Amino acid sequence: MSAQNQEHTADTGEHGSGRVAIVTGASRGIGYGVAEALVARGVRVVITGRGEEALKEAVRRLGEDRAIGVPGKAADEAHRAAVVERTMETFGRVDYLVNNAGTNPIFGPITELDLGVARKVYETNVLSALGFAQSTWQAWQKEHGGAIVNIASVAGVSASPFIAAYGMSKAAMVNLTLQLAHEMAPKARVNSIAPAIVKTKFAAALYEDREEEAAARYPMGRLGIPADIGGAVAFLLSDAAAWITGQNLVVDGGLFLNAGV
Structure with missing residues (x-):
């Protein structure tokens, strides 16, 4: 094991009580599911979200001894700086970053896509992730190592009718993962996850009132839940993935097995 990896793993085990994660967009849905999974494994978390009350409730459920919340919008540079600053002030380190915050405010054909709205989607879904990655890199990971996971989407690796702006942003997220993984190695690992439909308020329009029909497309026989992600x-x-970087893991209940069928 290299000296760098010894430093990263010596006192923490697989995750361990010593490690700290920032999880963006985590007051509910996939982000909350991620925060919950990390807390269950002994990681302390700093979660973000736009709704202050929802964020407070999420912290209460996660455990106020294990989590803190910083409200704000991911696209806001001052908010990103405040999140990293608060993390370092409170915990003195930021081993993990999960870029989950995202938006999808438009539905319709790409030939009629409002370019102004598309820019806002890109700003929130891609540039905010890059901004958080830059900040955590400078604050901790450049010197001490760590890992980043970007939440992409199957919409970013296939055609995504009527949610094209979202799909394009998630395709960019996958490529951002490659660029960061290349530049941050060997100190930090960077991967992405591309979920299919997960049962959240964010994705409700894709399955609400027709969940059985939507789930029938999945070989696993159901839609995803936040715990899956x-x-x-x-x-x-975790250290179990210590030799994995620059990968996009599709988590789709087997949906792509039906491609072309």
């Missing part, structure tokens, strides 16, 4: 993220951040 939380477990996958926890693995990619």
